[in-house]
Amino acid sequence: MTEREKELHQRAYTEVKKHQERVNADPYRQSFHLMPPAGLLNDPNGWIQWKGVYHLFYQWNPFACAHGAKFWGHFSSADMVKWKEEPVALAPSEWFEKNGCYSGSAVDQDGELALIYTGNVKDEEGNRESYQCMATSSDGVTFEKKGPVIDELPAGYTAHFRDPKVWKHNGSWYLVIGAQTTDEQGQALLYKSGDLKNWTFEGPIAGSHIGGLEEFGFMWECPDLFHLDGKDVLVVSPQGLEQESIYYQNTYQAGYFIGEMDYETPAFHHGDFFELDKGFEFYAPQTAVDDKGRRILTAWMGVPEQDEEYHPTIEHGWIHCLTVPRQLSVKGSTVIQQPVEExxxxxxxxxxxxxxxxxxxxxxxxxxxxxxxxxxxxxxxxxxxxxxxxxxxxxxxxxxxxxxxxxxxxxxxxxxxxxxxxxxxxxxxxxxxxxxxxxxxxxxxxxxxxxxxxxxxxxxxxxxxxxxxxxxxxxxxxxxxxxxx
Ligand code: FRU
Structure with missing residues (x-):
């Protein structure tokens, strides 16, 4: 760990300690949901069962109940019943992530735990840069940063380019990433790699103006593509859908398309978009498969820009939590969610x-x-x-x-x-x-x-x-x- 990382980790722990009593005294502290020890939690990240242990990371601002330069907090569990708080996994210590280690995912590469995440960089005028970065670990607790593995934007896209979700298919690594076209339309893009380090841009697979979809949001966040029950499913959090009667009632939505992935073209041929959840708070879900072959989803129990500053828990120095883990299945044109039996x-x-x-x-x-x-x-x-x-x-x-x-x-x-x-x-x-x-x-x-x-x-x-x-x-x-x- 670099001195800068040590210093940031230490500052986070000091901050948590400072607020601990106030946080613990909150009657709204949850009992069976994962929460930040202090500060703000948003997306689940790096969700994986690795060497028999479930690891669940999360977007974390230890220093305020507001969004900022995100860390990756970390929980682990042997059984999804009892959870343990692990040391900070990632802190925004380097130039390529100085304004936040943003959302990403985890895979096993030859026995190492590899995190692929977005390094968010902003200059004084608020101009963004986005780097897709890697960090690896041999013990699942301390991570070594390897720096950017994708450091350029493809032509035609803005720096709203983030949240890589990686998986293996037919011996190759693939990732989907959330993107925005220069005319401000949301899409999901596909990349391919043999080694997680060198990536080639394969093309957009779904989004506004693709495969018969009209304008469908100004940005797509947190895409996740997986095969389940004979279908391919693209889960995504599009921003900017207008409310239509009882649909899209929150500021931003999270939902899915069911279809078929064609890796050659590439293209994702799909049906309609359905919301995963009809309540007030649900966003940026992420899935992983465990050793029982179950596809398990967890999500942020919150929504960006939706009354966040009015949560009563802020008085107690913390805000937001994750949902319980849910097992997914596909029945007809519906993704079914059930709390894991554990x-x-x-x-x-x-x-x-x-x-x-x-x-x-x-x-x-x-x-x-x-x-x-x-x-x-x-x-x-x-x-x-x-x-x-x-x-x-x-x-x-x-x-x-x-x-x-x-x-x-x-x-x-x-x-x-x-x-x-x-x-x-x-x-x-x-x-x-x-x-x-x-x-x-x-x-x-x-x-x-x-x-x-x-x-x-x-x-x-x-x-x-x-x-x-x-x-x-x-x-x-x-x-x-x-x-x-
Ligand atoms: C979704 C999101 C992601 C981003 C992260 C930053 O809630 O905006 O797109 O990576 O949160 O915390």
Whole structure:
């Protein structure tokens, strides 16, 4: 490690220590979600199972609850149940990354853990440069920087060029990277390499003005291309889609195209874009395959430029968290997300109400309450009218059977007025809800639809209330979930 790196790592640890008490005293600190020890977290990075251990890095500004020159923070886990905080992986110590070690990915290269990430550089006038850089490690904890491996922009693109995701296909390395054309359109570009160091530009594979897509955002962030259940899937976070009724309700979206990758042309032939999540906070997801062959996704539970400065946790010196790890599968034209089964190991104190009778008066079922819980509601096929769950008096999940509409409602962080996000759900059958101290992840109909959001309830309200405009009955199960560290 260079002296400059040592100094930056030390400054980060000192900053964390300084805020530790304040951070830990926050009732909104999560119990089973990964959070920064202090400061701001955004994208998950370098997500990989390497030599049997899961490594999950993240975009981190240790010095403020705002975006800035990002570090890579690092967590590891043997089982995705218990997680350990590792030393800082990357700090923006070098000229080619001086304004941030931005997002990237991890691969194993001959037994070494290689990180490929974006070095963000800005001059005094705010002009950007972007370098795709490599760092390697033999122990998975300390990284040695190898410098830029792509140091030029392809012709026709701006310096909004970042977030390389690397994988191996037919013996070659490939990466997709998020890009912006000089006429400000978002695209995903493909590069190829034999050794991770020398890369050739193969061409754009998807984006605005490609393969029948019209204008589709001014920038594509965090692309991720993978093969799953006989299909190729491109996950991407496009910026600049206009809201259309219940679609694209957040400042920026994250979603996917299902299709077929042609590595020769190259081109990604695909269908429509679908959002991965219909809640308030979900962005920049990244996936990895583990040794059981599962494709597992995790995402930032946040959205850029969306009320970030109004999060109540800022008072306590930290902001944002990651989602739980979710296993992906493809069913028809839908990517299904399900919490990884390991999360069952966090369960304790099982409560079950078979055929619970629910009517227009809100009911608190016995022992169905808490702060960090999993709630499973089955047998909802028979409900009529309007069915509602109220979480700690602060958020409501409302299904309107007639309108086939599921609505998540909470109070806006800035105005404290009610705000809503909607999802079309043809026939509600089941809900699996992961509620933590300040978040809700709602998996609908086995993960066909997901709604992810932060929420900030009163500390002493642990209620979960159920009601239904028409008398009905269904099964409710609840577990308390243990902490992951
Ligand atoms: C997405 C993003 C990436 C970038 C990183 C910077 O949230 O803007 O495009 O690499 O965050 O922290």
């Amino acid at each position: 999360l069952k190991e966090l369960r304790e104190k099982h409560v079950e109400h078979k055929k619970a009778e629910i009517g227009p008066e809100p009911v608190q079922l016995e022992n169905v309450s808490g702060k960090s819980v999993e709630l499973s509601i089955n047998g909802l096929e028979g409900i009529e009218g309007i069915f509602e769950t109220i979480f700690r008096g602060e958020a409501r999940l409302v299904y309107n059977k007639e309108e086939r509409l599921l609505t998540l409602e909470r109070k806006n962080m800035k105005t404290r007025l009610t705000e809503q996000r909607h999802a079309r759900v043809e026939n509600l059958r089941d809900l699996q809800i992961y509620m933590d101290a300040s978040s809700l992840e709602v998996f609908i109909n086995g993960g066909e639809t997901v709604m992810t959001s932060r929420f900030f309830p009163e500390d002493d309200d642990e209620s979960i209330l159920l009601k239904s405009s028409e008398k009905t009955s269904f099964t409710v199960e609840k577990w308390n979930l243990q902490a992951i560290n």
